[in-house]
Amino acid sequence: MENFWKFSPGLVRKAITLGVILTLSKSAIAQSASRNTDSLFIRNIFTHALTQGKSYTWLEHLTKQIGHRLSGSASAAKAENWTFSVLDSLGLDQTMKLPCMVPHWVRGKAEKVKVLSKGGVKGFDLHALALGGSVATPKSGLQAEIVRVQQWEELDKLGEKGIKGKIVYYSRAMDQSKLRTFEAYGGAVDQRVFGASRAAKYGALGVIVRSVGTRIDDFPHTGTLRYDSAYALIPAAAISTRDAEKLNALLQQGHKLQVSMEMHCETLPDVPANSIIAEIKGSEFPNEVVLVGGHLDSWDVGEGAHDDGAGVVQSMEVLRILHQLGYKPRHTIRCVLFMNEENGGRGGASYYQYVREKKEFPLASIESDAGGFTPRGFTFEGDASVFGPFYEKVSSYQALLEPYGLKFSKGGSGADIGPLRPLKGLLVGYSPDSQRYFDLHHTAADVLETVNARELELGAASMAALVYLLDLYGL
Secondary structure, three states, rough: HHHHHHHHHEEEEEEHHHHHHHHHHHHHHHHHHHHHHHHHHHHHHHHHHHOOOOOOHHHHHHHHHHOOOOOHHHHHHHHHHHHHHHHHOOOOEEEEEEEEEEEEOOOOOEEEEEEOOOOOOOOOEEEEOOOOOOOOOOOOOOOOOOEEEHHHHHHHHHHHHHHHOOEEEEOOOOOOOOHHHHHHHHOOOOHHHHHHHHHHOOOEEEEEOOOOOOOOOOOOOEOOOOOOOOOOOOOOOOOEEHHHHHHHHHHHOOOEEEEEEOOOOOEEEEEEEEEEEEEEEOOEEEEEEEEEEEEEOOOOOOOOHHHHHHHHHHHHHHHHHHHHOOOOOEEEEEEEEEOOOOOOHHHHHHHHHHHHHOOOEEEEEOOHHHHHOEEEEEEEOOOOOOOOOHHHOHHHHHHHHHHHOOEEEEOOOOOOHHHHHHHOEEEEEEEOOOOOOOOOHHHOOOOOOOHHHHHHHHHHHHHHHEEEEEEHHHO
């Protein structure tokens, strides 16, 4: 036998080549079978969501029976209890409440912000909302000339001489030329967040801000502000985009406008609250977690339907669908409904501590906080040690999800899962179509009627499909 192999090298090479081909063929067949199995299961996810989905029914209850859910409010507590009850009824492995202390800011009586009659200008009311966390005006209100500012450099150039004793009006609009509306939002929201203290530095009495939105209408957009304790705390309100356009035109004509502000908001002591957690335990890696989540709180106007009722019910629906289809995960699949994303991030911070204390690894965390519109895909970020290897094989994931219009890209994830970044898991942002989101964001117009049931259910199915792939194949 030894002589045969010694003197027949061509036959040896042919035998080896045939063996390699047979091995590769078996591998290709196995991969093809696996892909077919995955494709079928993902199709079942979408079929179940579209024909037996609960997302819209749940959202209807959350918005119409509970309503807006600002941290610290009675309605926020009601939302905690209701979502806990629903998740607990699904027969999952665990449902629990994760406590945290949250801010308790109240708006009080409706704001009154007016342009006063002066110099040929007839006075008119401005559609306005106090910014979250703002202090009140003096009981008698305040009245002063407004000075318009678009960029920080203009504010600094005006200095104390041009600003002291006045109301600063930040008029920078979202850049409508941006295709990605979240990019446009990022280019304008800094004046809302930091504008009050930047103006107070130069002696301003108050601040009004053009709403950070894409549509010209009469709905003011609230949102949080951050005070710098080094300066006086001054009242701050957002005005509608249509009113902002009107102010701009009058100021450009050379009118000196006087504005009065009356606001009754107040920050009360922190109160106890809870994020809600439900999970299906992993059979192989119970301490490695694939998370889906949204934030349970909303601003105190509208119904918080897109921001973030949609993300809440979609995350709940992911676990319901997988459990209903009999899926047995390798890793723990967890739904987290975070409390206090809007004005503090306390729920995200307490969850980070929870994960550290349990010594878990957050393998992948998906956040839905961009509305309930048509799914477009997912954005990914993370530590290079996991993100690099994952992104090398991301095409195999995307190939299974492309038939549903889902694309993958590098980008941000979400505010509530952001604190998990040091633990070096994958962070994922669910990305629906964003073109209408900032028409409604933080306004009284964010109500159930603006949510399409089919789009909402497709989003839940998209998240469930990605959870399935992440659980099955890991990073």
